Amino acid sequence: MNVFRYIWQNQGQVLELTLEHLRLVGFSTLFAMLAGIPLGIVIARRPRWNKPVLASANIIQTIPSLALFGFLLPVPWLGERSERLAILALTLYALLPIIRNTYTGIRGVDPAVVEAGRGMGLTESQLLFQVELPLAVSVILSGVRVAVVISVGLATIAAAIGAGGLGEFIFRGLAMVDNRVILAGAIPAAVLALTADFGVGWLERRMQTR
Amino acid sequence: MLGGMQATTAIPEIEFQDVSYRVAGTQVLSGFNLQVQSGETLVLLGRSGSGKTTLLKLVNRLLTPSSGDIRVKGLSNAKADVIGLRRSIGYVIQDVGLFPHFTVERNIGLVPRIGGWPEDRIRARVQELLQLVGLAADLASRYPHQLSGGQRQRVGVARALAADPEILLMDEPFGALDPLTRDELQREFLALQQRLHKTVVFVTHDLREALRLGTRIALMEAGRLVTVLTPREFLQSSDPLASAYVRAFGEGLESAANRGTS
Ligand SMILES: Nc1ncnc2c1ncn2[C@@H]1O[C@H](COP(=O)(O)OP(=O)(O)OP(=O)(O)O)[C@@H](O)[C@H]1O
Ligand SMILES: [Mg+2]
Numbered sequence: 001m002n003v004f005r006y007i008w009q010n011q012g013q014v015l016e017l018t019l020e021h022l023r024l025v026g027f028s029t030l031f032a033m034l035a036g037i038p039l040g041i042v043i044a045r046r047p048r049w050n051k052p053v054l055a056s057a058n059i060i061q062t063i064p065s066l067a068l069f070g071f072l073l074p075v076p077w078l079g080e081r082s083e084r085l086a087i088l089a090l091t092l093y094a095l096l097p098i099i100r101n102t103y104t105g106i107r108g109v110d111p112a113v114v115e116a117g118r119g120m121g122l123t124e125s126q127l128l129f130q131v132e133l134p135l136a137v138s139v140i141l142s143g144v145r146v147a148v149v150i151s152v153g154l155a156t157i158a159a160a161i162g163a164g165g166l167g168e169f170i171f172r173g174l175a176m177v178d179n180r181v182i183l184a185g186a187i188p189a190a191v192l193a194l195t196a197d198f199g200v201g202w203l204e205r206r207m208q209t210r
Numbered sequence: 211m212l213g214g215m216q217a218t219t220a221i222p223e224i225e226f227q228d229v230s231y232r233v234a235g236t237q238v239l240s241g242f243n244l245q246v247q248s249g250e251t252l253v254l255l256g257r258s259g260s261g262k263t264t265l266l267k268l269v270n271r272l273l274t275p276s277s278g279d280i281r282v283k284g285l286s287n288a289k290a291d292v293i294g295l296r297r298s299i300g301y302v303i304q305d306v307g308l309f310p311h312f313t314v315e316r317n318i319g320l321v322p323r324i325g326g327w328p329e330d331r332i333r334a335r336v337q338e339l340l341q342l343v344g345l346a347a348d349l350a351s352r353y354p355h356q357l358s359g360g361q362r363q364r365v366g367v368a369r370a371l372a373a374d375p376e377i378l379l380m381d382e383p384f385g386a387l388d389p390l391t392r393d394e395l396q397r398e399f400l401a402l403q404q405r406l407h408k409t410v411v412f413v414t415h416d417l418r419e420a421l422r423l424g425t426r427i428a429l430m431e432a433g434r435l436v437t438v439l440t441p442r443e444f445l446q447s448s449d450p451l452a453s454a455y456v457r458a459f460g461e462g463l464e465s466a467a468n469r470g471t472s
Contacts, residue, residue: 116307119270120321120369121296134311 003187006180014169018188021165024083024155025192028090029148036095037140040102041128050103057096065154068092069161086155086163093154094147101143105136138208145200152193156185166192221284223248223377223409224269229278231264231433238264239433242278248376251403251410253420255455256430262413263304265430266379269411270299282377297321300370300408304381306362308354314340314365315350321373339368344398360391371406378410384419396422417459421445429455 007014043050063071068089075085109132117131133140159167169185222245231239239261246252254262267273268280271292280287287295308317316323318339319332327335340347343364354362367383384395396419403410403423414420420427421441429436429444429452437449444452 110307110310112303112305112307113309115272116301116303117309119267119272119296119301119303121293121298122320122324123293126324131309 003180003183007184007187010184014184014188017164017166017168017185018192021152021155021167021189021192024086024090024158024163024165025148025151025196027087028151028155029094029144031087031091032094032098032147033144035091036098036143037102039095040099040140041106041133043099044103044106044132054096054100054103057099060092061096065089065093065157066160069157073161082158082161082163085161086158086165090151090154090158094151097143097146097150098140099143101146102136102140105139105143106132108139109135138204141200141204141207145197145204148196148200149193152189152196156189220248222246222281223283224411225281225284226265226268227279227281229268229275229280231261231268231273232276237433239268239275242433242435244428244435244438246409246411248409249407250425251412251423253424253427254411254413254430255415255417255420255427257415259432260430261433262415262430263381266301266381266411266413269377269379270296270301297325297373298375298377300373300375300378302366302370302378302380302383304385304413306366308362308365308369310354312353313350314345314352314354314357317354317365318369318372320369325373335372336368339371342371342402343368344394360387360395363387363395376409378408380410381413382415383412385414392419399423417455 039053043053060068069085072085072089077084113131113135114127117127122130155165156167156170158165159171166185166189170182173179173181173183173185224244224246226242226244229239229242230237242265244252254265256262264273268275269282269287271287271290274288282290282295282299309320312320315333315336318336322332322335336350337347340350345361345364345368349357349361349365354365357365363383367380370378370380384392384399387395400423412423414423421444424441426438426440427444428438429449431451436451437447439447439449439452445456447453447456
């Protein structure tokens with residue numbers, strides 16, 4: 001009956017699925033940062049694009065996750081490998097907090113500081129990389145932190161399309177009506193989420209500029 | 211050192227030619243003509259909202275005039291390379307605007323650094339500037355939030371001087387300071403100016419500061435230039451606005467003196 005004994009007995013599989021889970025979360029967060037941070041920078045510079053971009057990211061976020069996985073299934077190159085598909089879906093979900101926080105972080109830099117930089121003759125890219133991004137980094141990271149925590153939870157659903165991860169235990173447990181099996185997926189997932197939350201939060205505080 | 215007299219025939223360092231600036235339906239500046247000669251300290255005096263900051267930002271092209279032209283060293287600044295223009299002009303902004311994530315050293319050394327100076331020369335320059343503005347050398351490693359308001363303003367001045375620009379735009383650089391510190395900074399400014407002979411455009415709304423620091427005072431009101439006078443002329447001026455300033459200034463002293471005797 002003991003959950004922990006069950007986990008211990010199946011430690012090999014728990015570890016394997018945890019690593020799979022981490023891959024899903026890690027890649028999707030990475031891709032979301034690669035797309036979301038530049039997008040956030042662009043809309044901070046061109047307020048006209050702010051509404052459409054944020055609205056699109058918002059709409060994606062409202063699609064129920066199971067439905068999104070389903071929608072993406074027929075996409076040719078993706079459908080063949082469910083892991084790619086899961087990573088794409090998770091990336092889309094992670095976009096909103098990252099874009100929004102990049103935008104708010106850059107918009108939140110003291111205008112006097114930006115003006116001083118510009119007035120001293122910094123080029124736009126020097127201004128971005130030496131002033132705006134360093135000052136926005138902790139706000140951006142807090143968006144990343146939210147994205148990671150959401151991803152850890154959503155990635156459990158990836159098992160429904162055969163992408164693996166800790167969701168396998170959860171779905172298996174549901175089918176077997178066995179709480180131990182469900183928890184063998186849910187507990188490591190919760191630990192992952194808390195660890196990521198703490199880790200990125202720590203980074204965020206370290207990057208905080210006075 | 212007394213070369214100021216010959217400046218009348220030279221090309222003005224900064225020249226506003228019939229400059230107007232409109233933004234969001236407000237006429238901020240209109241028909242503005244003014245010449246700033248090399249080596250002088252021109253004070254822009256005017257009440258809040260009269261367009262002083264706007265005028266400075268037109269010089270380094272943070273703003274573009276709606277009509278008219280601004281020439282720096284004879285060259286229309288619409289044609290100048292904006293980045294080069296800004297690096298050749300020191301700018302002390304009204305809100306100081308130090309970079310909060312940089313130490314004092316990096317704040318002051320920024321323009322030399324992006325200008326590609328070698329590190330040891332930058333470090334030497336920073337030390338020299340700290341001394342020049344009356345700050346202790348060990349402040350170099352501090353962050354702006356670890357400084358007092360007065361120290362921050364000094365760093366702002368040092369930062370503007372870093373790459374040795376010939377022109378300095380100073381927007382209420384000694385604002386929001388207690389009168390004693392302010393006095394000290396003004397005295398240091400005069401001593402500095404005696405050595406460096408920069409062309410300075412200095413914004414203030416404090417008549418005492420204007421009289422003390424300016425070689426000439428440009429009086430502004432609602433986006434227009436009212437008159438340009440030397441400090442001595444200013445005190446004797448019959449211009450209603452100028453004399454209103456002088457009166458307000460005198461009354462402050464007088465009423466204080468009267469209260470002292472009663
Ligand atoms: N972007 C803008 N949109 C609308 N009005 C503006 C804008 N920028 C400046 N103004 C207006 O132009 C006028 C002049 O502003 P400016 O900042 O040059 O005044 P100032 O003389 O420097 O005042 P202060 O002494 O308070 O600093 C003000 O009335 C201000 O409200
Ligand atoms: Mg101003």
